[in-house]
Amino acid sequence: MFEEMINGSRAVLTNPSVATFEEHERDNLQWALIYSVCAGVINAILNAIRTTIFPQPIPPELAELGITSGSGSIIVAIPIVIIFTTIGLLFYWGLTYALGKAFGGTGNFGELTYDMALFSAPMTIIGSALGFIPFIGGLAGFVLFFYNLYLTYLAVQAGMNLPSNKAIYVIAIQFAIIFVLAVCIGFFVAAIFAAALSTSG
Numbered sequence: 001m002f003e004e005m006i007n008g009s010r011a012v013l014t015n016p017s018v019a020t021f022e023e024h025e026r027d028n029l030q031w032a033l034i035y036s037v038c039a040g041v042i043n044a045i046l047n048a049i050r051t052t053i054f055p056q057p058i059p060p061e062l063a064e065l066g067i068t069s070g071s072g073s074i075i076v077a078i079p080i081v082i083i084f085t086t087i088g089l090l091f092y093w094g095l096t097y098a099l100g101k102a103f104g105g106t107g108n109f110g111e112l113t114y115d116m117a118l119f120s121a122p123m124t125i126i127g128s129a130l131g132f133i134p135f136i137g138g139l140a141g142f143v144l145f146f147y148n149l150y151l152t153y154l155a156v157q158a159g160m161n162l163p164s165n166k167a168i169y170v171i172a173i174q175f176a177i178i179f180v181l182a183v184c185i186g187f188f189v190a191a192i193f194a195a196a197l198s199t200s201g
Contacts, residue, residue, distance in 0.1 A: 021158035105160030112159030
């Protein structure tokens with residue numbers, strides 16, 4: 001399984017096109033999830049190592065709440081990463097699939113998820129690895145974001161059998177929905193921290 005998906009990832013990353021995605025496409029949600037969750041765990045481990053090497057100061061208010069930086073809690077964090085990565089991926093893929101269907105897409109859910117996992121899983125690890133390089137890591141992350149967007153555009157066309165213009169509509173609406181949700185979650189988390197700080201104070 002992993003060898004086949006790694007070969008597919010190498011192909012779509014080095015020769016990105018709708019045809020390349022379709023060549024390596026499989027209707028297999030399970031493989032897509034396992035591949036992506038493994039990448040999420042590796043990403044968490046790399047982030048923990050990076051935080052240990054380049055520790056970030058924790059504000060006193062957050063330190064009082066028991067929030068720390070470093071790799072000491074990585075064993076505890078891994079199950080959390082697995083759970084939330086799975087939930088997040090199913091939501092993201094489900095949203096993409098629903099929008100694709102709304103625009104007349106005929107692809108299967110498993111095909112779409114497999115296509116998206118082929119590039120998103122390795123890109124997650126590459127981004128984390130580049131984070132070890134000061135300045136260059138941030139610049140590379142910016143470039144990777146747009147490359148990831150382009151690969152999403154190709155994967156939606158291949159996985160949902162959509163023309164290029166409708167794939168753009170799917171991504172634009174998807175981006176708007178996720179942005180609004182992120183803002184709402186940000187306000188919610190900020191409110192929780194504010195309430196916790198006021199209680200501890």
